[in-house]
Amino acid sequence: MNSSELKKLIEGIPKAELHLHIEGSFEPELMFEIAKRNNKEIPYKSVAELKNAYKFNNLQEFLDIYYAGANVLITEQDFFDLTWAYLTKVHSQNVVHVEVFFDPQTHTDRGIAFDVVITGIYKALEKANKELNISYKLIMSYLRHLSEEEAFKTLEASIPFKSWIDGVGLDSSEKGNPPSKFEKVFKASADHGYKLVAHAGEEGPSEYIWEALDILNVDRIDHGNRCLDDEKLVQKLIKDNIALTLCPLSNLELKVISKMEDHPVAKMLEKGILATIHSDDPAYFGGYMNENFYETAKALNLNKDQIKQLAINAFEASWLSNEDKAKHISKVENYFNK
Ligand code: HPA
Ligand code: ZN
Numbered sequence: 001m002n003s004s005e006l007k008k009l010i011e012g013i014p015k016a017e018l019h020l021h022i023e024g025s026f027e028p029e030l031m032f033e034i035a036k037r038n039n040k041e042i043p044y045k046s047v048a049e050l051k052n053a054y055k056f057n058n059l060q061e062f063l064d065i066y067y068a069g070a071n072v073l074i075t076e077q078d079f080f081d082l083t084w085a086y087l088t089k090v091h092s093q094n095v096v097h098v099e100v101f102f103d104p105q106t107h108t109d110r111g112i113a114f115d116v117v118i119t120g121i122y123k124a125l126e127k128a129n130k131e132l133n134i135s136y137k138l139i140m141s142y143l144r145h146l147s148e149e150e151a152f153k154t155l156e157a158s159i160p161f162k163s164w165i166d167g168v169g170l171d172s173s174e175k176g177n178p179p180s181k182f183e184k185v186f187k188a189s190a191d192h193g194y195k196l197v198a199h200a201g202e203e204g205p206s207e208y209i210w211e212a213l214d215i216l217n218v219d220r221i222d223h224g225n226r227c228l229d230d231e232k233l234v235q236k237l238i239k240d241n242i243a244l245t246l247c248p249l250s251n252l253e254l255k256v257i258s259k260m261e262d263h264p265v266a267k268m269l270e271k272g273i274l275a276t277i278h279s280d281d282p283a284y285f286g287g288y289m290n291e292n293f294y295e296t297a298k299a300l301n302l303n304k305d306q307i308k309q310l311a312i313n314a315f316e317a318s319w320l321s322n323e324d325k326a327k328h329i330s331k332v333e334n335y336f337n338k
Pocket of ligand 2 (some may be wrong): 019021145171222280
């Protein structure tokens with residue numbers, strides 16, 4: 001397959017995105033527009049200058065800019081516009097199902113009410129469901145650099161909106177903030193009926209993946225790159241069919257890998273791990289779903305079967321009903337058989 005054939009193949013696949021931070025889809029153009037209407041300053045003169053600042057040596061350098069960018073989001077309309085822009089973009093890439101993270105504390109800590117944030121996001125998701133036929137789940141993520149007590153406050157604030165929220169996650173600065181720090185709030189979240197996921201093994205060690213599984217009881221791991229350090233863990237992931245939502249362009253931009261050729265996803269597929277590919281923070285890392293598939297497939301020389309497997313795995317790992325999973329998977333199969 002040459003580059004344009006590979007691109008065309010990837011574009012046509014019906015895809016599911018399971019690892020996407022809505023604040024990480026904030027494109028500089030929209031950021032400037034929203035900043036202007038809210039009379040907020042951005043410490044960069046232009047879109048070009050801002051984009052030029054997107055050079056990261058690690059997760060923390062990215063997070064500092066990502067939280068600063070989110071500062072200009074104030075009104076329900078802002079959160080709606082942010083989410084709608086993401087959904088129309090991925091619709092153009094043939095993404096048919098999304099499971100979207102939002103970070104309430106990034107906003108409530110600035111005095112923006114929880115209901116303002118979630119209502120804007122929810123209305124855009126509903127509109128996309130009706131008008132673009134995109135199904136969705138919404139995941140509220142706790143910021144792990146903050147305390148468990150603060151996560152509990154967020155859990156409390158979410159209860160009136162429980163019917164809009166499918167699960168909770170754990171993101172932000174991983175090193176030094178192990179999953180075990182959030183044992184109680186994850187237990188309480190599960191008691192409220194929320195599903196559980198956590199970022200683990202992106203920069204942190206494989207022990208954090210064990211903790212996410214054994215202490216938090218998550219049913220999916222976000223990233224999980226470091227699992228390959230521990231064969232016993234690999235065997236557990238396979239046996240329990242635990243999905244890893246990998247984000248290759250993110251890994252490259254945050255120096256989790258030094259070149260795309262080193263990305264572990266091919267090795268993971270070969271071992272039989274339920275590995276999937278997503279975009280994480282596409283506005284910051286240079287690509288949405290198609291670009292992540294394309295750059296990975298090109299660098300690792302993935303064949304059609306491996307690309308198909310990645311597409312199927314994402315539906316398999318999703319929170320859709322078994323019936324809906326089967327429908328989507330058969331569409332992927334048909335696409336590759338035609
Ligand atoms: N890791 C941790 N926290 C995050 C990320 C990530 O890749 N993206 C947004 N918040
Ligand atoms: Zn992430």
